[in-house]
Each structure stands twice: as C-alpha cells, then as structure tokens.
Amino acid sequence: MRSVIAQLEASKIREIANADMGRKDVLAFWFGESDEVTPEVIRRAAIESLESGETFYSQNCGLPELREALGQYMTESHPAASVDAGRIVVTSGGVSALMLAVQALVDAGDEVVIVTPVWPNLVAQPTIMGAQVRCVPLRPHAGAWGLDMPALLGAITARTKLLILNAPNNPTGWTLTREEQQQILAHCRSTGTWILADEVYEKLYYEPTAQGCAPSFLDVAAPDDRLVVAHSFSKSFLMTGWRLGWLVLPEALVDAMGKLIEFNTSCASVFTQRAALAALAYRKEITPRVVSHFKHCRDTLVPLLAELPGVQVAPARGGMYAFFRMEGLDDSMEVAKRLVAEAGLGLAPGDAFGPEGRGWLRWCFASKDVGRLAEGVRRLREWLARQHG
Amino acid sequence: MRSVIAQLEASKIREIANADMGRKDVLAFWFGESDEVTPEVIRRAAIESLESGETFYSQNCGLPELREALGQYMTESHPAASVDAGRIVVTSGGVSALMLAVQALVDAGDEVVIVTPVWPNLVAQPTIMGAQVRCVPLRPHAGAWGLDMPALLGAITARTKLLILNAPNNPTGWTLTREEQQQILAHCRSTGTWILADEVYEKLYYEPTAQGCAPSFLDVAAPDDRLVVAHSFSKSFLMTGWRLGWLVLPEALVDAMGKLIEFNTSCASVFTQRAALAALAYRKEITPRVVSHFKHCRDTLVPLLAELPGVQVAPARGGMYAFFRMEGLDDSMEVAKRLVAEAGLGLAPGDAFGPEGRGWLRWCFASKDVGRLAEGVRRLREWLARQHG
Numbered sequence: 001m002r003s004v005i006a007q008l009e010a011s012k013i014r015e016i017a018n019a020d021m022g023r024k025d026v027l028a029f030w031f032g033e034s035d036e037v038t039p040e041v042i043r044r045a046a047i048e049s050l051e052s053g054e055t056f057y058s059q060n061c062g063l064p065e066l067r068e069a070l071g072q073y074m075t076e077s078h079p080a081a082s083v084d085a086g087r088i089v090v091t092s093g094g095v096s097a098l099m100l101a102v103q104a105l106v107d108a109g110d111e112v113v114i115v116t117p118v119w120p121n122l123v124a125q126p127t128i129m130g131a132q133v134r135c136v137p138l139r140p141h142a143g144a145w146g147l148d149m150p151a152l153l154g155a156i157t158a159r160t161k162l163l164i165l166n167a168p169n170n171p172t173g174w175t176l177t178r179e180e181q182q183q184i185l186a187h188c189r190s191t192g193t194w195i196l197a198d199e200v201y202e203k204l205y206y207e208p209t210a211q212g213c214a215p216s217f218l219d220v221a222a223p224d225d226r227l228v229v230a231h232s233f234s235k236s237f238l239m240t241g242w243r244l245g246w247l248v249l250p251e252a253l254v255d256a257m258g259k260l261i262e263f264n265t266s267c268a269s270v271f272t273q274r275a276a277l278a279a280l281a282y283r284k285e286i287t288p289r290v291v292s293h294f295k296h297c298r299d300t301l302v303p304l305l306a307e308l309p310g311v312q313v314a315p316a317r318g319g320m321y322a323f324f325r326m327e328g329l330d331d332s333m334e335v336a337k338r339l340v341a342e343a344g345l346g347l348a349p350g351d352a353f354g355p356e357g358r359g360w361l362r363w364c365f366a367s368k369d370v371g372r373l374a375e376g377v378r379r380l381r382e383w384l385a386r387q388h389g
Numbered sequence: 390m391r392s393v394i395a396q397l398e399a400s401k402i403r404e405i406a407n408a409d410m411g412r413k414d415v416l417a418f419w420f421g422e423s424d425e426v427t428p429e430v431i432r433r434a435a436i437e438s439l440e441s442g443e444t445f446y447s448q449n450c451g452l453p454e455l456r457e458a459l460g461q462y463m464t465e466s467h468p469a470a471s472v473d474a475g476r477i478v479v480t481s482g483g484v485s486a487l488m489l490a491v492q493a494l495v496d497a498g499d500e501v502v503i504v505t506p507v508w509p510n511l512v513a514q515p516t517i518m519g520a521q522v523r524c525v526p527l528r529p530h531a532g533a534w535g536l537d538m539p540a541l542l543g544a545i546t547a548r549t550k551l552l553i554l555n556a557p558n559n560p561t562g563w564t565l566t567r568e569e570q571q572q573i574l575a576h577c578r579s580t581g582t583w584i585l586a587d588e589v590y591e592k593l594y595y596e597p598t599a600q601g602c603a604p605s606f607l608d609v610a611a612p613d614d615r616l617v618v619a620h621s622f623s624k625s626f627l628m629t630g631w632r633l634g635w636l637v638l639p640e641a642l643v644d645a646m647g648k649l650i651e652f653n654t655s656c657a658s659v660f661t662q663r664a665a666l667a668a669l670a671y672r673k674e675i676t677p678r679v680v681s682h683f684k685h686c687r688d689t690l691v692p693l694l695a696e697l698p699g700v701q702v703a704p705a706r707g708g709m710y711a712f713f714r715m716e717g718l719d720d721s722m723e724v725a726k727r728l729v730a731e732a733g734l735g736l737a738p739g740d741a742f743g744p745e746g747r748g749w750l751r752w753c754f755a756s757k758d759v760g761r762l763a764e765g766v767r768r769l770r771e772w773l774a775r776q777h778g
Contacts, residue, residue: 005649047436053432055628092632256394
C-alpha cells in the first residue's frame with residue numbers, strides 16, 4: 001500500500017460513533033445528516049423509474065434533462081451567473097464531485113491551500129493525489145469563526161495550484177461575504193490559482209437574502225474563471241443516502257470531467273437522477289421547509305448551549321452545526337468519548353476537522369424532533385454539573 | 390487542467406455511438422451491457438427499501454449483511470479460497486472498485502503493467518494517478534487471442550508496482566488458465582508486484598466447470614498475497630445501471646480502503662445494497678439463466694459471423710463479446726462509423742481497447758432477442774457484399 005494512504009487519518013467522528021457499543025440510548029448528533037427520511041415525492045420518482053425498468057448505463061455527465069434542470073436551478077439562485085446546462089456535470093455525490101475536481105486539477109507534488117477547520121475529506125482528497133497541502137486556519141472570536149484574510153492571501157502564491165474553501169463551513173458555520181469572495185477571486189486570478197468552492201450548504205443560510213442562499217463564488221466570477229463549484233442533493237433535499245451531487249465548471253473542463261467520471265464511477269443511476277428531477281421540481285415545497293426547520297433547530301439549540309456554564313458558542317450563519325467549546329475541557333476526543341459513555345450524548349470532536357478545532361465540539365442540529373436537542377442539552381448540563389461536583 | 394487529464398483518450402466507443410445521430414434504426418451492440426431489464430425480484434427489494442425510508446448514509450465498506458453474503462458467495466465460487474466477509478468491501482460499481490485499488494497501490498511515477506487489448510478504463514486509472522503504464526499485448530491466432538507469457542513475465546520486474554489483468558477479457562474473450570495464473574502469481578511474488586485482477590466476467594464462462602466460473606486468482610493465492618480482485622453486480626445480475634461492485638482484498642488493506650471509499654464516494658446507497666442482497670439470495674435462479682442465454686447468443690452469433698467471407702472469429706471462452714476482424718478492412722474506426730451510417734449496425738472499434746485491437750470489431754452479444762443478432766449479421770453481410778460489388 002502507498003504510505004500516503006496508510007497514513008491517511010481515519011475519521012475521528014467514526015471513532016466516537018464506534019464508542020457507543022453497548023449503549024442503546026445514545027442521542028447521536030455526530031454525523032452531518034438530518035434524521036428525517038427523504039420526502040415521499042422524491043422516493044416515488046425513483047420507485048417509478050425502477051418499476052419502468054430504467055436499469056441501464058446512462059450518460060457520463062448526467063441525464064440531459066437533469067443537467068438542464070440544474071442549470072435553471074443554479075441560475076435561479078445566482079441570476080448574475082446565468083449557469084448554462086453545458087457547464088454542469090452530475091456526480092455520484094458531493095464527495096465524488098470534489099474528488100473529481102481534485103483529480104482534474106492537482107498533479108502529485110502540486111501545492112494546495114485549504115481553509116480549516118473543515119470537513120476532513122477536503123484535506124484527504126489532494127493528499128491522495130500526492131499534493132502538498134497547506135492549511136490556513138480560521139480564527140475564533142467569542143465563539144464565531146472568521147477568516148484571516150492577510151494570512152490566506154499570503155499563503156496563495158503563483159506556486160499554488162488550487163485553493164479549497166468550504167463556506168458555509170462545516171463545522172464552524174463560518175460563511176464568506178461577497179466582498180471576501182471578490183478579494184479572494186482577484187488574488188487567485190493574479191496567481192493563476194484554481195478555486196474549488198464546496199458550496200453544498202448554500203441553501204442552509206439563515207441571514208435574510210433575496211435568493212435564499214449564501215454568497216457564492218458564482219455570483220462574482222466569470223464563466224471561464226478558474227472556478228469549480230461543488231454541490232449536493234444531500235442537505236437541501238434530505239437525500240444524504242442517495243449519493244448525488246453536481247459540479248459547475250468552466251465549459252472548457254466539461255469534456256475532461258466526463259472522461260474522469262467514466263473512469264471513476266461511469267455514471268449515476270438513472271433512478272437516482274429521476275429522484276433528483278423530482279426534488280428540483282418540488283424545490284419550492286421542500287427546501288424552504290427544511291431550511292426554516294433547521295433555523296428553528298439552531299435557534300433552539302444555541303441559546304440552550306449558551307446558557308450552560310463556561311460554554312462559548314455563536315449561532316452559525318449557515319450550515320447545520322453548532323460548533324462550541326467548554327471552558328477547561330480541551331481534549332475534544334476524550335470529552336466526546338466520555339459524553340457518549342457517561343451522558344449518552346453523541347457529538348463530533350472538533351479536532352476531527354483540523355488541529356485548530358481541538359477544544360471544540362460539533363453538534364449537528366438537523367433533528368426532526370427539536371425535543372431531542374433539548375434532551376441532549378439536558379444531558380450535557382447534568383454531565384457538566386457532575387464534573388464540578 | 391492537468392495535461393495528463395487533458396490527454397486522456399475519450400472513449401472511441403462513445404464516438405461511434407454518437408455517430409448514430411439522425412438514424413433511429415441502428416441495431417446497437419457497442420456497449421458492454423445486456424438489453425434486458427434487471428430482474429423484478431431485485432428491483433422490488435430496492436423499492437421496498439425506499440418505501441421503508443432507508444435514505445441515510447451507511448457504512449463506508451458496505452452493509453455488514455451484504456459483506457457477509459458476498460463472503461459466502463465468493464467462497465461458494467472459490468471453495469479453496471474461503472473468502473471471509475472481513476476481506477470484502479462494497480463499492481459504487483466495478484469501475485469504482487478498480488479505481489480505489491489503483492489509488493491504494495500506485496504512487497505517481499510508479500510502473501504499472503497491463504495486458505491489452507482491454508477495457509480502456511484499466512489503462513486510464515493508473516494514468517490518472519500519474520503512473521508509468523506499460524502494455525503487454527495478447528496475440529491473436531486464427532481469431533482467438535492468447536497470452537505471450539515470456540513477454541509478460543519479462544515486463545514485470547522488481548520496479549513493477551502493479552500488474553492489471555482482466556480475464557475473462559473484454560473485448561477478446563481470452564481467459565487465463567489456472568496454470569497461467571499460478572505462473573504469474575509466482576513471478577509477482579518474486580518481484581513484490583501487486584496483482585489487480587478484474588474478474589467481473591468470471592460467471593460468464595462457457596467451458597464446463599464445477600463451480601460455474603472462470604479460473605480466478607483467488608483459487609491459487611493465499612489470503613495475504615498481494616492480490617486485489619474486482620467484481621461487479623453489473624454482468625451476472627443484469628445490474629449495469631445500479632453501480633454496485635466489490636473488492637476482495639488482503640485483510641491488512643481493508644481499513645485503508647474504507648478511508649478511500651469515504652473520500653471518494655462515502656458509501657453505496659442502502660436501497661441499492663438491498664437490491665444486491667436480493668440478487669445474491671436469488672443467484673441460483675438468475676445467473677445460470679443469464680449465462681445459458683448468453684451462451685446461446687454467442688453460439689448463434691459466432692457461427693453466423695464465421696460464415697461471412699473474409700471474417701476471422703473464434704468463440705469467446707468467457708465474457709459477452711465477439712471480437713472479430715474482416716479481411717482488408719483495417720481501419721476499425723472508419724469501418725465502425727460506416728457500419729452505423731451505411732448498414733444501421735452499431736459495433737465498437739477494436740482500437741478502443743488498445744492499438745493491437747486495430748482491425749478488429751467488438752460485438753456485444755448480450756441481447757435478449759437473439760433475432761437481433763441474426764438481423765445484425767444480415768446487415769453486415771449485405772454491407773460486405775456492397776463493398777465488393
């Protein structure tokens with residue numbers, strides 16, 4: 001086996017999740033998914049496709065009608081960008097979208113800059129391709145994380161092949177402003193650096209906006225800028241287990257991406273793509289309800305957490321996580337393991353997302369039953385009281 | 390974009406398939422899939438899973454019950470190997486299985502040896518990882534292709550990180566004998582070379598055997614040999630569009646493979662894995678019927694082709710393709726394009742599978758209606774007659 005693969009860090013979240021062996025009553029908030037089943041109308045479309053016998057290979061880049069619908073959907077969200085269907089390729093999940101982008105852009109030995117803390121897959125993917133990864137940490141202020149722009153721009157030089165950003169950010173909820181995006185884009189244009197923007201949480205944005213989504217690099221970039229945007233059906237449509245995503249690319253990259261899809265996964269299942277078409281057709285019923293419920297979850301959880309003694313937390317502007325720290329409890333892995341064993345509470349340790357996340361915990365607040373969040377906080381409060389007892 | 394990606398050859402098969410624009414009456418045999426819908430009992434299992442709401446993430450390496458069932462299935466086919474479920478990981482298709490294996494084993498600059506002609510994905514995957522690929526051609530004799538063992542063993546040295554073989558072979562139908570496998574394994578043990586055996590066609594084998602499958606490296610290797618075997622539900626269960634496969638690995642590689650799956654595709658959909666469990670449960674009804682029908686297809690097509698003037702063809706021992714050449718017609722791409730336009734017959738050009746395939750054509754005989762094969766040959770005969778007219 002390659003040493004770079006042997007050395008890939010195993011998921012610290014899975015390590016905690018595996019620690020619940022023997023405890024059946026753990027309230028688990030460790031994974032990044034809602035506990036709500038995919039809406040019936042979406043599942044029905046896949047079932048009808050299966051019943052009608054759509055069980056064959058399809059186009060590498062996705063069904064033409066799905067690419068068309070995604071082009072309209074992206075243009076609706078980003079009117080300034082006007083995303084043509086010809087710039088869209090359908091992928092087998094958001095993670096596959098990101099991996100394909102990295103395969104297309106990063107040679108072994110290339111330098112890649114990544115803003116952390118972040119979903120660990122974003123760091124692992126260029127590492128698998130043999131890249132030199134350089135991380136630029138966000139900085140916390142009173143529980144909210146922000147970008148150190150001079151540090152970021154200083155890290156991106158003419159030697160930087162690719163910048164990878166995830167905003168709204170998993171795990172911190174940090175979201176880029178339009179002005180920050182413009183500054184980063186201008187800098188990357190000057191250094192010739194590609195931007196890979198993981199914007200899968202763009203619809204899970206809780207600030208008032210016209211288009212109902214977070215600022216996107218698509219809003220500020222030209223169609224032929226060195227920009228690749230990764231998306232997923234997982235979050236806004238409650239479709240985590242379906243494994244369907246897409247990329248928005250400069251048109252000049254689309255043919256190559258079709259080849260990479262052929263050599264990685266061939267194509268997405270037609271019945272899954274039919275489900276995605278239903279999701280888009282019913283987007284106005286599904287996503288606003290999901291987002292409004294997640295906001296309710298956030299606004300239930302964060303004040304309850306903030307009331308606890310020694311807890312530092314700020315409401316996330318986007319995403320579906322509360323990222324918080326507890327005074328004097330700096331070993332996140334140990335704390336997360338003890339919370340499972342001693343309080344029946346399942347959270348993700350902050351250092352799963354980068355060393356600067358150490359001392360923090362991630363709580364996924366996408367819970368169908370808001371009462372589960374309150375019960376989780378009750379368990380945490382009692383556990384904390386026992387620590388000082 | 391990386392130059393190695395820009396230079397990846399686009400599929401010559403797709404190039405021919407795209408040439409049917411405007412002709413609705415083309416009989417297409419160019420893709421490697423049956424035209425028969427997945428059996429009802431398999432589709433039903435996925436539908437029930439969707440109805441019951443199984444729409445969440447699952448284990449990176451696959452559902453434990455599917456890994457268990459695959460372990461039993463592989464052991465049934467290869468009693469000498471006794472494949473433990475712990476050596477199996479479930480992947481999002483056979484092509485994903487192969488790509489993951491290459492990611493695990495091949496660093497940029499490593500030397501990889503591949504036996505060709507072969508499905509072009511096997512050459513593209515190590516190329517994407519930055520490897521130096523060296524191809525060792527099979528040799529045709531009277532329409533049947535065979536291994537040049539001295540050339541192969543001479544090409545594999547201590548510098549060879551990985552040997553990639555596909556047998557039963559797409560496109561030629563060539564199949565390794567047990568003795569050849571033993572010789573190759575012994576040589577690779579001495580050079581420290583990994584073997585990646587693409588055995589997705591093992592059940593589509595038309596010689597008499599006890600276990601109903603082609604010779605496998607699993608039959609001759611030890612569990613900790615440097616051997617990775619790739620499989621797929623696509624061919625033996627008529628499940629091409631589902632995108633589900635698996636790998637059999639040395640146990641020491643399984644944890645790393647779980648990480649690579651996390652970073653490439655996360656996991657396969659649970660409803661697809663439920664379909665796979667149904668496929669395995671009904672394997673004794675499904676696969677023997679499929680194989681017996683494909684054999685009937687082969688034995689219909691090949692004699693008809695052999696009767697044509699100037700045609701050289703031999704019955705494939707395994708797989709689902711007739712690979713043949715026609716005297717004096719050496720430009721496969723041009724011939725394949727003309728057959729689409731002038732005869733309404735869709736075949737794959739042999740040089741899609743390597744330069745030594747030039748002058749040959751691949752005909753996928755997996756056709757539900759055997760009459761389509763006869764009609765295809767009729768069109769070819771008339772077209773040939775016009776060439777000499």
